[in-house]
Amino acid sequence: MKILLVNPPIYDFAAYDFWVKPYGLLSVAGYLRGRADFTLFDYLDRFTPFAARQKDLESDQWGRGRFYCEQILSPACLEAIPRYFRRFGLPRGMFEDFLTEQEPFDFVLVQTMMTYWYQGIQEVIEDVRRIWPKAKIVLGGNYVTLCDSHAQKLGADFLVSGTNLEPLWEYLGVKPDLKQPALWEAVERLNVGVLKLTDGCPFNCTYCSVPKVYGKFKARPLGRSLAELELLTKRGVENIAFYDDALLFEAEKVLVPFLNEVLKRDIKAKLHTPNGLNARFITRGLAELMVRAGFKTFYLGFENASLQWQRHTGSKVFSDELARAVEHLIAAGAEPTSITAYQILGHPQTDVQELEASMRFANGLGIRGMLADFSPIPGTPDGEHCRQWVDMDEPLFHNKTAFPIMLLGNDEVNRLKDLQRRLNRSLTTD
Ligand code: B12
Ligand code: SF4
Secondary structure, three states, rough: OEEEEEOEEEEEEEOOOOOOOOOHHHHHHHHOOOOEEEEEEOOOOOOOOOHHHHOOOOOOOOOOEEEEEEEEEOOOOHHHOOOOOOEEOOOOHHHHHHHHHHHOOOEEEEOOOOOHHHHHHHHHHHHHHHHHOOOEEEEEEHHHHHHHHHHHOOOOOEEEEOOOHHHHHHOOOOOOOOOOOOOHOOOOOOEEEEEEEEOOOOOOOOOHHHHHHHHOEEEEHHHHHHHHHHHHHHOOOOOEOOOOOOOOOOOOOOOOHHHHHHHHHHOEEEEEEOOEEEEHOOOOOHHHHHHHOEEOOOOEEEEOOHHHHHHHHHOOOHHHHHHHHHHHHHHHHOOHHHHEEEEOOOOOOOOHHHHHHHHHHHHOOOOOOEEEEOOOOOOOHHHHHHHOOOOOOHHHHHOHHHHHHHHHHHHHHHHHHHHHHHHHHHHHHH
């Protein structure tokens, strides 16, 4: 059986390779290692000879960088947003040439990610249908899970919504080996790896889809994660990002044993946490272990310093917990400028003055801040609340650049982003 794996292009105002990998797709393919022939077409590969010829795509010290992109017209419903709309990823013609040069495969598995990126999926489906009309197209991942009925209209043959893969194995007619790590060997030029030690999250933040999609928090088998780490380091990967939602929860059962093995095996990877850590769980001991084991950047999900806001949205973390975590990390040897607090911009219950106070609070701790533009997610309490402003059944309205501008106005968004830049600059010029 021949299976083509596709990581589609992104249609958005902005996109950046912040350790972005099609990890769900590679994990699913990993379960079928040795049971099918796989080829990956990754539109977001920044290291193809084509991408390598472009300017300004080089990686930063941790393996992140810009994607190749082309400016295009904004979709009609986002025309009023005063930002350039773009298509990020390899040119469409490269995929068409690839499909034309190959004999058709049996199945095409397509990664879906942000709900508002579905135009890239549409493009892939159109091209596969035209050139390989008999190949069966399968979609899975976040967009299909959160916008199932919208995704059904795109014209794929089979949709895997949620985390249960049984229907997929039945559809493909293959039995998986669930002990296998992700199929990293399908990635020809691998610069960055991804790991996920856990599924789900014990909290219930009102703006987040994770609790509903994943159910109860659960650790993944340690042996499998270690095997995946070995696979990545054998491929020469230097930077590894964790995609966990609650990496530090029950750390003594999950992260601590994992990091002890990293140290014991003398693995020298640089570790990163783009998806946000919960400061509540950063004890002095854990901070020391994380720094010793190779964590280089620490992104902390803070969102807002207002106690009322914190309580209202699920009490995942409080301001004193952030302050304590920062103290522990710095005492353990983390660079203050490598610690970043995420704060939500454009959340419907956020008062702008409170957001400014939060930004100044994080800055006062000596760490960087990053405004995380709010994306309303259908099925979450806050996303449903947004139906009064936008048509939540049109996923383009979940766009994280668009929603804050629609709610607060362009000038206000620019002012807050500018303030964040100035606060961050003050850390290095003081
Ligand atoms: C890692 C991550 C990121 C990474 C990038 C990931 C990427 N590759 O693009 C970073 C940190 C950059 C990121 C950024 C953001 N993210 Co994010 N992110 C995630 C996270 C944690 C995992 C996504 C992922 O890779 N899943 C794939 C793998 C890891 O999941 P899995 O469990 O193994 O997959 C199972 C199934 O889904 C299925 N499956 C998965 N893929 C596939 C593919 C196929 C073909 C098949 C058959 C099956 C299948 O099989 C697996 C079986 O168990 C999710 C939350 C979550 N837990 O899903 C949020 C999530 C996707 N992000 C979200 C948000 C809000 C954001 C931001 C807007 C935050 C912000 N304001 O800055 C930004 C947006 C960036 C942008 N440019 O627009 C939202 C979704 C928003 C939306 N409207 O779609 C989510 C759902 C979290 C939430 N709050 O609810 N994110
Ligand atoms: S702690 Fe993070 S992952 Fe968990 S529910 Fe809240 S935002 Fe989602």
